[in-house]
Amino acid sequence: MNPAGMNEGFVLVAKRDCPTCELVQPVVRELVAGTRPIAVYSQDDPTFPEGVAGVRDDRALEVSFRLAIETVPTLIRLEGGREVERVVGWQRDEWRALTGLNSLGEGLPDWRPGCGSKSVEPGILDELEIKYGQVPFQARRIEIGEHEDEFEAMYSRGWSDGLPTVPPTRLRVHRMLKGTARDPGDVLGLLPPDLQPLTVEKLAINAVMAGCAPEYMPVVIAAVEAALSEPFNMHGVLATTMFCGPIAIVNGPIARAIGMNSRGNALGQGNRANATIGRALQLCVRNVGGGRPQGVDRSTLGTPGKYTFCFAEDEAGSCWEPLSVERGFAQGSNTLTLFAGDGVHGIVDQQSRTPESLARTFALSLRGVNHWKLAQGADAILVVSPEHERTFKAAGWDKARLRQELETLLLLPAEEVVRGAGGIAEGVPAAALGDRKTVPKFRKGGLLIVRAGGDAGMFSAVIAGWGASGPIGSTPVTVAIKE
Amino acid sequence: MELLDPTSEISPVRRARKVPPDKIAGLTVGLLDISKPRGNIFLDRIEQRLADKGVTVKRYKKPTFTRPAPNDLSQKIATEVDLVIEGLAD
Numbered sequence: 001m002n003p004a005g006m007n008e009g010f011v012l013v014a015k016r017d018c019p020t021c022e023l024v025q026p027v028v029r030e031l032v033a034g035t036r037p038i039a040v041y042s043q044d045d046p047t048f049p050e051g052v053a054g055v056r057d058d059r060a061l062e063v064s065f066r067l068a069i070e071t072v073p074t075l076i077r078l079e080g081g082r083e084v085e086r087v088v089g090w091q092r093d094e095w096r097a098l099t100g101l102n103s104l105g106e107g108l109p110d111w112r113p114g115c116g117s118k119s120v121e122p123g124i125l126d127e128l129e130i131k132y133g134q135v136p137f138q139a140r141r142i143e144i145g146e147h148e149d150e151f152e153a154m155y156s157r158g159w160s161d162g163l164p165t166v167p168p169t170r171l172r173v174h175r176m177l178k179g180t181a182r183d184p185g186d187v188l189g190l191l192p193p194d195l196q197p198l199t200v201e202k203l204a205i206n207a208v209m210a211g212c213a214p215e216y217m218p219v220v221i222a223a224v225e226a227a228l229s230e231p232f233n234m235h236g237v238l239a240t241t242m243f244c245g246p247i248a249i250v251n252g253p254i255a256r257a258i259g260m261n262s263r264g265n266a267l268g269q270g271n272r273a274n275a276t277i278g279r280a281l282q283l284c285v286r287n288v289g290g291g292r293p294q295g296v297d298r299s300t301l302g303t304p305g306k307y308t309f310c311f312a313e314d315e316a317g318s319c320w321e322p323l324s325v326e327r328g329f330a331q332g333s334n335t336l337t338l339f340a341g342d343g344v345h346g347i348v349d350q351q352s353r354t355p356e357s358l359a360r361t362f363a364l365s366l367r368g369v370n371h372w373k374l375a376q377g378a379d380a381i382l383v384v385s386p387e388h389e390r391t392f393k394a395a396g397w398d399k400a401r402l403r404q405e406l407e408t409l410l411l412l413p414a415e416e417v418v419r420g421a422g423g424i425a426e427g428v429p430a431a432a433l434g435d436r437k438t439v440p441k442f443r444k445g446g447l448l449i450v451r452a453g454g455d456a457g458m459f460s461a462v463i464a465g466w467g468a469s470g471p472i473g474s475t476p477v478t479v480a481i482k483e
Numbered sequence: 484m485e486l487l488d489p490t491s492e493i494s495p496v497r498r499a500r501k502v503p504p505d506k507i508a509g510l511t512v513g514l515l516d517i518s519k520p521r522g523n524i525f526l527d528r529i530e531q532r533l534a535d536k537g538v539t540v541k542r543y544k545k546p547t548f549t550r551p552a553p554n555d556l557s558q559k560i561a562t563e564v565d566l567v568i569e570g571l572a573d
Contacts, residue, residue: 140488142496150484157498159489168487196491205489287489 002081003066004056009037010099011076013058013069016048018115020090021073025049027095027105034101043072043118064119065128071114075099089114126175135174138185138201154209159287161279161307165209176204179214180221181483188221189228192235194290198224202288203280210280210308215258216273219336222481223248223281223310226338231475233340237466238291241298243342244466244474245306247381248278249450251324252334254481255312262314264454267344267383267461278308303343311452317386318451320399327478334481339381339448340466340474349388350458355395358388359402362460363409367441369464373417373427375439379446379465379476382406385453388460399449410441443470504566507538513564515552516544522570529568543567 004011012028014021028049031038041058042048049055058064067076071088077098078084087094090112092105119128129135144153150167154160166172177184177200184201191198200221207220227234227246237244250260261271269275285291293299299306315322324335347365352358362382370378384392384402392402414437419427428439446469453459466474488496504510512533514526530540543560545552552560560567 137487140492140496142486142488144484144486150486154486167484168489170485170487173487191491194491194493196493201487202489202491205487209489283489288491290491290493 002078002083003063004039004041004078006037006039006078007081008078009039011039011041011067011078012073013041013043013064013067013076013117014049014073015043015115015118016045018072020112020114021049023108023112024073024090024105025051027090027108028052030101030104031099036099061119061124061128062132064117065125065132069117070120072117073114074117126171126178130171130174135170136184137170137173138199139173139205158292159209159283161282161286163307165283166211168205168208172208173201173204176208176212176214176217177201179204179217182221188224191224191228191284191289192291193238193296194288196288196290198228198284198288203284206283206287207276207280210283211272211276212280213258213272213276216277216280218334218481218483219248219250219254219258219273219277220280222336222479223277223338224284226336226477226479227281227285229477229479231471232338232477233474234285234289236468237340237474238285238289238297240466240468240473241300242467243299243301243303244340245303245309246278246281247305247339247341247463248281248310249323249337249339249381249448250277250310250312250335250481251315251322251329251337252332252481254334256316260310260312262312262452263317266311266314266452266454267309274310274312275308278305278310282306282308305341305343309341313450314386314452318389319393320389320449320451323448323450324478326399329478329480335478336481337448337476337478339379339463339476340469341379341381342464342466344383345462345464347460347462348458349460352458353391355392355397355402355405358391359405360409362402363406365462366406366410366447367412369441369462370467371426373419373421373424374467375412375417375428375441376443376446377467377469379442379448379469381448381450381463381465383453383461383463384449384451385457385460386451386455387458389451403447403449406447407440407442411438412441413438446470448476507533507566508536509538510565511539511541511563513541513543513560513567515560515567515569516542517548517570518545519548519570519572525570526568 029051032052041056041063043058046055046057074088076083076086085098087098092110096104144150151164154165182200186200187197258273260273291297313323324333325331329335349361369380414433417428418430516522533540
């Protein structure tokens with residue numbers, strides 16, 4: 001049986017708020033007066049079409065939804081309880097062919113386009129899918145008491161990072177899932193520390209809570225894939241007593257497409273995509289992985305970046321090769337690089353006008369990562385602002401040249417960094433230095449350089465990495481963002 | 484309102500109450516008088532029994548039993564004691 005509950009005849013769906021539906025009112029009256037059964041549904045006013053008895057009320061849009069009506073008027077012919085034919089809008093020849101009435105609509109124009117069905121208006125379709133479409137959810141449902149504040153309820157259940165979260169209703173999660181082609185039941189991996197399966201649906205629930213828009217889903221999925229990769233070592237990043245959290249850098253056209261900020265205040269607040277993508281990952285770690293401060297998260301001090309830390313490289317404004325290309329992806333690829341890092345340490349240099357001078361400034365600041373006397377422990381990101389990049393551009397220095405110069409400048413003298421030197425017990429163990437005269441500050445591949453920031457300001461930034469970089473700790477991971 | 488569970492669902496929906504301590508020796512216990520008549524007589528007796536066991540006792544009193552405890556009182560109790568015994572009725 002079809003949704004109209006008829007075996008034979010016609011089904012017409014119309015609404016008053018549609019000039020074409022108004023136009024065909026005489027045709028509808030003619031059909032109703034005829035010998036074949038017809039069910040007339042009105043989406044907005046059961047007294048419309050006028051002069052038609054027994055108009056069925058579909059203001060709840062259930063029949064329109066079940067018949068997948070996209071345009072009104074739509075006329076459907078049924079045979080043996082099944083739809084065999086439909087015509088949308090007013091097309092006189094087709095209405096005549098469908099009904100077999102060769103004089104139908106005499107005097108009306110030949111053709112008029114229909115109007116959008118109320119059942120597919122923005123937002124409505126999602127609601128109808130939840131209400132009538134039996135959208136399956138795997139997640140457990142949590143009933144919030146009638147007099148309970150849902151925001152307080154989420155806090156009291158421990159679901160929040162401390163800031164308010166968006167209530168993950170079925171409708172919101174359903175909409176979030178439309179942001180990806182992935183099946184909601186797909187398991188992205190086992191999320192530490194509890195090693196619990198993270199499905200696309202669980203990710204969508206946490207993305208809703210984080211405040212994401214559905215279009216961010218491919219980026220959030222990429223962030224999770226990177227976090228779950230073995231080299232990134234999310235368990236260690238979470239459990240360490242050091243400061244770090246996951247920092248995501250987005251490359252490619254998707255960054256602009258979803259409105260990410262790579263310009264002024266790129267590392268700061270105020271942009272929804274930057275703010276919520278990083279937060280969604282961290283909420284997954286908290287809620288699905290079970291990683292919580294003073295639980296498995298043993299960080300002594302933490303860092304504000306553990307709420308969220310995500311930004312985009314400013315590729316459009318830069319003369320440099322983007323991070324994605326440096327890391328083996330084609331120009332224009334959408335990628336996400338995940339880095340285990342601490343906070344932002346500003347570099348102020350308003351005087352250097354040569355690349356040599358500015359590189360020395362950068363090297364001095366980078367030397368401070370973890371400790372001036374420690375080497376090879378942490379990776380780092382150098383975020384170069386437009387006004388600083390300009391100096392390198394004018395002199396023809398690309399990223400590779402800058403990195404090469406920095407590597408030379410960051411060969412630390414063994415006698416300065418050995419434990420005990422300078423009256424400071426901390427430092428590189430003598431045994432690790434051997435008979436080397438210098439030691440590189442960073443391991444090979446441990447210095448990432450990206451371009452971001454507002455047009456004005458001769459300020460760049462160092463983002464220090466976790467003190468355990470590379471195979472013993474965390475390695476930066478770049479993954480493709482898939483639609 | 485109905486929400487979808489964002490967690491791994493390894494804990495039951497109904498949250499467990501905080502587990503009471505298996506012994507009270509060495510703890511600091513708060514006695515909260517809610518200002519119901521004769522509540523103080525009951526709590527005086529409890530205080531005496533606890534003191535006999537070597538438990539440190541602190542006394543608190545709500546201004547009126549008809550309203551929830553004021554914030555500053557709740558916060559004071561939460562920061563000063565390990566557990567609270569409250570006389571709920573007269």
